[in-house]
């Protein structure tokens with residue numbers, strides 16, 4: 001379990017993390033999202049003891065990383081898959097990690113098989129593709145059979161088969177009762193593999209909820225989309241019935257406060273031909289963009305000011 005409480009990190013005049021509080025729980029895949037520069041990496045680096053917080057705490061299983069008796073067994077980390085010595089083979093890289101933590105060769109072979117790297121185990125990491133490097137990073141994170149995993153952009157550079165593999169892997173790890181915290185900019189993928197999502201902007205918490213709850217917050221969620229040959233009379237009919245109607249391009253109306261049945265019946269009442277009709281569910285990406293809009297604009301404005 002990862003617990004971040006009132007965490008703040010300042011670099012000179014930059015506040016990278018600003019009073020952040022959230023938890024990633026066992027048996028759950030927690031997605032960690034935010035625009036570039038939101039403070040995700042800084043938070044993850046603090047959790048794994050690579051940075052010291054200015055104030056607040058970050059713990060794994062109730063202890064600060066530095067106080068964990070066997071860190072590699074408690075928390076597996078992949079923050080930068082490129083941080084592998086290019087001249088070392090995948091096997092040697094993992095073996096050297098294993099040796100410093102009293103882990104045997106059998107476990108090294110196990111994680112090589114688990115990550116699909118067995119056929120290239122004796123190839124030097126420097127010759128690896130981005131996707132193979134990612135798999136090696138994940139293998140390193142799994143090496144200590146940890147109860148908690150922190151993976152920064154694990155699907156970055158993977159082909160579709162690799163993306164699917166990571167999705168199944170993280171679901172499996174959570175099903176085994178492990179805590180998984182992963183960051184990704186691929187919203188569609190996160191919606192498929194995360195249970196909960198923590199969204200930050202400018203170092204502050206913007207949302208901490210289940211994927212379903214966050215998707216339900218998107219403006220499109222709960223609306224009805226209808227495309228007709230003649231939207232105006234239908235819009236009038238729906239407004240008169242108390243619905244909110246937003247006309248979109250191509251004869252489409254977005255309707256809030258009415259069901260699909262209500263809209264279909266209203267169309268029949270005013271003699272309009274319906275070409276398309278359906279309930280909208282929104283998406284994690286839309287909800288994310290709406291939630292982080294201000295944070296991104298603030299950054300863009302900041303950068304413009306800085307450039308002057």
Ligand SMILES: Nc1ncnc2c1ncn2[C@@H]1O[C@H](COP(=O)(O)OP(=O)(O)OP(=O)(O)O)[C@@H](O)[C@H]1O
Nearest residue numbers: 011014015016034035036037038039040041042043
């Ligand atoms: N070592 C450092 N010294 C000074 N400023 C830093 C340092 N590390 C991070 N920052 C600043 O802190 C802020 C948060 O950066 P961080 O890398 O944590 O964001 P991020 O959410 O991981 O972004 P990205 O999605 O681009 O990786 C940024 O403004 C960044 O420039």
